[in-house]
Amino acid sequence: MIALTRPVPASFANALCAAAPAEAIDFEQACTQHAAYCAALAALGAEVVMLPVGDALPDSCFVEDTAVVAAGVALITHPGAPSRRAETFATADALRTRYELAHMDESATLDGGDCMRVGRTIFVGRSERTNAAGIARLTDVFEPRGIRVVAIDTPKLLHLKCVCAPLGDDRITLAEGSISRSAFGDVDVVPIPAAESYAANVVAIGNRVLVADGFPRTRDVLTRAGFQVTPVATTEFRKADGALTCLSILC
């Protein structure tokens, strides 16, 4: 398992955020948290591959949004936020030797944070960042390769995975009070308390899972569900509307 990551850029203080954080982003702290995240991924058995830093691209550490990888193909996205589109070049460069690349045209928008693969299904959020043409392209690329694409309306969310994340091939986390369970068909759900909805965004490899630090009820729920939990600090990324999955592409 490769975990593609990208360093925190020097311009990270200018990253997009829906509402200005109460406290400014601490760049040094963000770098420390990023290093700990990469170390935690390595401890879970991933080979961490670091893309070149993109100092002129303030959101470039949120590499998840730049590609969707499954079934031997990497679909390079056309991110919904115009300021993020140049992030995709470094991702494509890193993935082209490992995967067949597919691209999207300019009318389509899609963020990887809206895409959640669970076994042979990709659930995709229809959000402000991901439009109908983006979902159509995702479908055109992956359905012929045996992966079903299921769209879910997520009008109030930045991304689908703000409230859920995969736990292997047949289970997900899902924040209570967010999206209806029925949207995910017969996938098993580990409910995350609504008060800790941010922590529903976890990174799982096998029975080990990274969880945002500071969410004890989520840690307990996942421990009871049979996972070995590693807390990882994400305070600086949260200030820029980021969470754990945003910082890597597992492929």
Ligand code: CIR
């Ligand atoms: C953005 O607004 O695009 C970034 N500041 C946060 C992106 C978080 N990415 C993700 O959830 N996949």
